[in-house]
Amino acid sequence: MKTVAGIDLGTQSMKVVIYDYEKKEIIEKASCPMDLISEADGTREQTTEWFDKGLEVCFGKLSAENKKTIEAIGVSGQQHGFVPLDKDGKPLYNIKLWCDTSTAEECAYITKKAGGDKKVVAALGNLMLPGFTAPKILWLKNHKPDAFAKLTYIMLPHDYLNWKLTGEYVMEYGDSSGTALFDSKKRCWSKKICDIIDSSLMSKLPKLIEAHEAAGKVSAEAAKAYGIPEGIPVSAGGGDNMMGAVGTGTVADGFLTMSMGTSGTLYGYSDKPIADPANGLSGFCSSTGGWLPLLCTMNCTVSTEFIRGLFNLEVKELDGIAAKAPCGSEGVLVIPFFNGERTPNLPNGRASITGMTSANTSRENICRAAMESSVFAMRGGLDAFRKLGFQPKEIRLIGGGSKSPLWRQIAADVMNLPIRVPALDEAAALGGAVQALWCLKSQSGKCDIAQLCAEHIKLDESKNADPIAANVAAYDKAYADYQKMVDTVSPLYK
Incomplete structure (x- = not known):
């Protein structure tokens, strides 16, 4: 062995x-x-x-x-x-x-x-x-x-x-x-x-x-x-x-990885420098020799954890309740700046629940809005990628959010891209292992990291999620409302 x-x-x-x-x-x-x-x-x-x-x-x-x-x-x-x-x-x-x-x-x-x-x-x-x-x-x-x-x-x-x-x-x-x-x-x-x-x-x-x-x-x-x-x-x-990119096979142009953990990140490999700091797209290098433009938010699953605690729910219970609400949560929005925020740059930011009326205030809408906000926060990064000429083909989803069928579908609909999930979890640790293999093989000759990832990074087809046209249209409107609210409250925290 x-x-x-x-x-x-x-x-x-x-x-x-x-x-x-x-x-x-x-x-x-x-x-x-x-x-x-x-x-x-x-x-x-x-x-x-x-x-x-x-x-x-x-x-x-x-x-x-x-x-x-x-x-x-x-x-x-x-x-x-x-x-x-x-x-x-x-x-x-x-x-x-x-x-x-x-x-x-x-x-x-x-x-x-x-x-x-x-x-x-x-x-x-x-x-x-x-x-x-x-x-x-x-x-x-x-x-x-x-x-x-x-x-x-x-x-x-x-x-x-x-x-x-x-x-x-x-x-x-x-x-x-x-x-x-x-x-x-x-x-x-x-x-x-x-x-x-x-x-x-x-x-x-x-x-x-x-x-x-x-x-x-x-x-x-x-x-x-x-x-x-x-x-x-x-x-x-x-x-x-960087290691998550290796562990998901995001080592060639066109692929994006989205990580939904404590923080939320969206990044893609590029063979040339790409950055748009004004719109949250950091100009990083990859750990495979190229560049890895990246958007990071400080509050991803943080928002659902707080809402889950507020209603005293287990993880699967929150998913089940959120699934009963429609796309866009009937106008309810969660602004998820529980830890301050990096994108937008609001270190003193605060979270809020807004858009509530006597008709739409429910656990279902609040729970779903918490899930949606985590993806809305990264939608801006996708727009920045596209403005810089990056042509995304699909998103490789990792982190706690990737385990939820509802979150996978929300991500596909908000981002309007196919969502694919690696078959082996622990993407960052696996990325470290694959990079170690690259290092090992490079000691005896040249080794191509893209080819190595193609051999070792497999996808779980049972977790595929593809965008649904009607949902995409609903989320385009909900995202616009979310962004308008973020722009409105941001001056309060500067």
Whole structure:
């Protein structure tokens, strides 16, 4: 048996899968929940100790026999998080996460010093947003100056796991492009932005490596700690969206992946730089050598979880109740900014339920509106893709939302595109495993990632959802009403 392993470090949990690349199946998987530090000022943090524990727990749950067969490992991690370490690799502060919105002042400072939004976009291909890494570094400098003075290593979550496995300090282009320190078009660090934060920052950033290269080899220490083979390659890895692209086969023009988890993301592979930051389309690099324009919302399944809790419903109960309401929920709208929002850029945004009358106020309409809002929020990203000349063929749907037949149909109708679901779940972890296989095969010769994904990423035809013309028309109107309401309330939170 020949296997590779994929690790997915998410916001809510860490997962590890062992993938038999000859039989093309996941033979074993394990997970460990992750805690979250959450404060009213938008703070969202975790600790390196929790990440360390996650590796121990997950690998500890896997069988010794299966672990012996692992030939390479690939790591996926939540994007943008800032892991600050001193010269001995000790944490200097908590890890500020992608969903942390406490750095709005730092974003405004960097943007002003750079000459405004247009100059920032010219330097990075992205706006300076609270979710990105750069303002988190400045936050540490401003709020924890003693810790900043000792800062030696700047890592993203997936880089930290790579470092734990190999002892090597490197970063690849995909996750780097989500730091807001990186020029996505030129594929290099932006000295202009780095110098605004601190004149020493450029010297502290890691070496950049290509997507097919190894970050390093499993160290003797890691092999002993986790029961995995010493000396096997650990691939470059990448952000969870970049690895989700690999795990869904979104490595060629025309395919989009939509992830419906805590956050919502919509992204597609491009062989040239594509970005529209003003409309929420970030200009990221892929972790397969090209580019991965991406829209991210901070509130996707968050909205249904809050509504489900409000009515004290189980997941399937919410789906059943929502299914009784018509498309558009008779005009009821949920504005889902429970955690602030990134697209549109409203770190101080608030959620609301609106459009209610004496005739349409019902659990059914509110539950369905919560589901619809998650997709409406990404419809704008699809429009931005099309304006830039991207011709979408279909959407590969992953995340918790992909498990719901109703949500799959809503997505197909709102986006007016076929929805397809990968046969194997855990797309980010599987993407890490497939990238690890790419790295392994590249060591003995050139290997094509698109061909590799075509061989290993299969779709579950029983979960297909295609747009229904009448529903598409209803949702075009409902989406217009939703967008009008978002435009109306947005000035309240700026």
